[in-house]
Amino acid sequence: MGHMLYGSTPTVIELDDRTLAHVELVTLAKLRRNESFAFSIDAPDGGRSTYWLNASSPLEFHFEVGRQEINREWLDQIIDTANSTGGMRVVPEPETKKGDSPK
Numbered sequence: 001m002g003h004m005l006y007g008s009t010p011t012v013i014e015l016d017d018r019t020l021a022h023v024e025l026v027t028l029a030k031l032r033r034n035e036s037f038a039f040s041i042d043a044p045d046g047g048r049s050t051y052w053l054n055a056s057s058p059l060e061f062h063f064e065v066g067r068q069e070i071n072r073e074w075l076d077q078i079i080d081t082a083n084s085t086g087g088m089r090v091v092p093e094p095e096t097k098k099g100d101s102p103k
């Protein structure tokens with residue numbers, strides 16, 4: 001299980017390492033372009049938390065294991081949510097087709 005730490009007194013957001021790797025790539029791409037955006041995450045109890053991310057937001061990404069393979073289709077879907085007015089959300093990972101491999 002990985003962690004995204006947000007804020008100067010960090011709020012810990014737990015995500016599995018694979019999901020966190022995709023969230024990290026989208027987040028860093030948006031912030032590199034100085035684009036602020038909302039990130040909403042569903043809680044296991046049915047609730048939801050939303051965080052406002054901008055270039056001055058203190059962020060850390062901690063992974064339990066090393067590098068993850070990136071599913072380009074899933075990455076594109078998460079990017080689409082980040083570019084929407086509703087903000088970035090983690091959507092279910094699409095299954096890869098036979099013969100396709102995540103990049």
